[in-house]
Amino acid sequence: MRSIVASDVVAASKFNRFHLLVFLWCFYAIGFDGYDIAMYGVGLxxxxxxxxxxxxxxxAVGSYxxxxxxxxxxxxxxxxDKLGRKNVIVLCMFLFSVFTLGAGLAPNITWFTVMRFTASIGMGGLMPNAISLMTEYSPKKNRAFIVAIMYVGYALGGIMASLIGMYIVPHTDWRMLYYIGIIPLITLPLFMKQFPxxxxYYLARKQVGKVVGILNKVHPTGNYKETDDYKLKEAEEGAKGSPVKKLxxxxRAFSTVSIWIAVFCTLMMAYGLNTWLPKMMQDTGFSITSSLSFNLVLCVGQIxxxxxxGYLAEKIGHRKILVSLFFLxxxxxxxxxxxxxxxxLYxxxxxxxxxxxxxxxxxxxxITEYYPRAIRATGIGYAQASGRIGSILAPTLIAMLMATGMNPNVLFATFAVPSLIAALGYILIQEKYGSFDKLVEEDNEGVETKEEITIVP
Structure with a gap:
């Protein structure tokens, strides 16, 4: 009987149709996350x-x-991590679609805020689950680049919102931005059928047949069978206990706090710019259309x-690139x-x-790979939650600064502070306590690990 570590099979695999399918759906879902973030600032x-x-x-509405x-x-x-990441993504897409359409139909600012709040619950849960699944199903050798390319969808969503604001909204209505939000609901049945x-999750519930089906798609020549040993006991033990406590x-406590601080500052900058950049540029003398062009350039920069x-991270390391970007x-x-x-300026x-x-x-x-596989959705989810606090504060704080009459150009300099703090946060992460996946090798019998990967419960 062969002993198979399923995650090692994925780590050693070569990118094929199965990986592409997962990638395209994650790209699609993340694209609407980027669209959601940008459309409020575009239509504002x-x-x-x-x-x-x-x-x-x-x-305040943006913060709510x-x-x-x-x-x-x-x-x-x-x-x-308990109910299934795919199941939660389905719920998230449903919430976003239905209530984004509701925001577009809102008769006043109060109803608009309620609709946006509910739709945003879906967006808040979607990103960490899409990230954890894309990370799980990406070959280790190309993981950083694949996940980075997936995020091009995020920026393209922002670009789409900007283009709609520039060329469609002036001839229709700002609500058109929100009507488009119904698209994920229309495609949801196909997503449920195709997405793994x-x-x-399957291992922890001893659903070996489904694991075998996935592994034979990930590694078609592996000939995996239900009679192989998939170390179900270890997977079951890893799923026990509170995922939050395990962070x-x-x-891992010191690094978890460092991660939260870094993400807090990152999302504060990201949402501050996405919400107010068009208005800030308008206040410096640019027309609405010209102001939106700056938002378009911002999205191109994100790509x-x-x-x-992502390419450089594979060559010289993730953390070095992150710290360098924040200093820059x-x-x-x-x-x-x-x-x-x-x-x-452009x-x-x-x-x-x-x-x-x-x-x-x-x-x-x-961040996702820093945590053990069984709690990765929780790890990135709580990191994102800390970042959402920064994203909540940013629109209101910038609005208050703008209300004082501060020059928009001077306002840009305030973003340097969270950028430096984010760099420090990543510097302080103790990588030696992380659970980063290690590359594995294939042989004729299946997949043997070059170096055993420990799943920390």
Whole structure:
């Protein structure tokens, strides 16, 4: 009887149709997360005019909806390790679609806020589960790059929102941005049919047949059978206990807090820029359409940061790239406060996108892999939840600064502070206590580990 470590099979596999299927669905889901984040800021100038609301009120609405993401990350990420990550993603997509459409149909700001809050619960739970599944099903050799490319979907979602704001909303209505949110609901049946559940989830429930089916798709020549030993007892033991408590056991407590601080600062910058960049540029004298073009450039920068950073992370290490990006971001934001040249502004804002959302996209798989497989959705979910606190505070804090009459150019310099703190957070992570997957080798009998991977319970 062969002894099979299912996660090692995936780690040693070569990218094929199965991996591509998982990638495309995660790309699609993450794309709507990016669209959701950007569409509020894109439609905000028209919304403020229609409902006659102030900058502080608009910032508060943005924060209320982001609080929904915090709730989703805390609740829907932690239960996913028990109920199944695919199942939770289905629920998240349903919540987002139905209530985003409801936000578009809202007759006033109060109903809009309620709809946005509920839709955001879905978005808050979707990202950590998509990240953990994509990380689980990516070959180790190309994992950083694959997950980084997946996040291009996030930036493309933001680009789509910007283009709709530039070319469709002026001829229709800002609500058009929200009507499009119904698309995930339409595609949900196909997603449920094609998308796999976590192997860890199946092993913990002794559903060997489903594990065998997945492994034979991941590694077609492996000829895996239900009679093989899949170490079900170890998987069952790893699933026991509180996933949240395990974030602080086995000397992970200090690193967990460091991760939370870093993600808090990262999402504070990301959501602050996505929410207020068009309005900030409008206040410096640009038209609404021109202001949205800066949001488009920000998204392009996010793509470049994700792709180039993911490639470099495979060469010289995840943490080195993350720390470098945040230091570069601090310099960029200070430079933004010191220039009014249009070309320089476009260039620096693109760099800012790479050093905020681009860095966030690289940080998520790094954080996910830091934790043992059985609690990875919880690990990234609670990290995202800490970040959501920063994202909640950012729109209101920036609105308050704008209400004081602060020059928008000077406001950019304030982003340098969280950028430096985020860099420090990643520096302080104790990698020696992490559960990073190790590459494995194949042989004629199946898959043997070059170095045994320990699953820390």
């Amino acid at each position: 100038p028209w919304m403020m005019e229609e409902w006659n609301i102030s900058s502080v009120q608009a910032g 909806s982001l609080f929904g993401m915090l709730v989703g990350a805390l609740i829907l990420a932690s239960v996913a 559940e976590s192997i860890t 602080f056991t086995d000397k 470049l940061g994700s792709v180039v950073g 971001g601090a310099i960029t934001f200070v430079a933004l406060s010191m220039t009014s040249n249009v070309i320089a 260039f620096l804002i693109a760099i800012g996108g790479a050093c905020t959302v681009g860095a966030m996209n690289l940080g998520n798989p790094y």
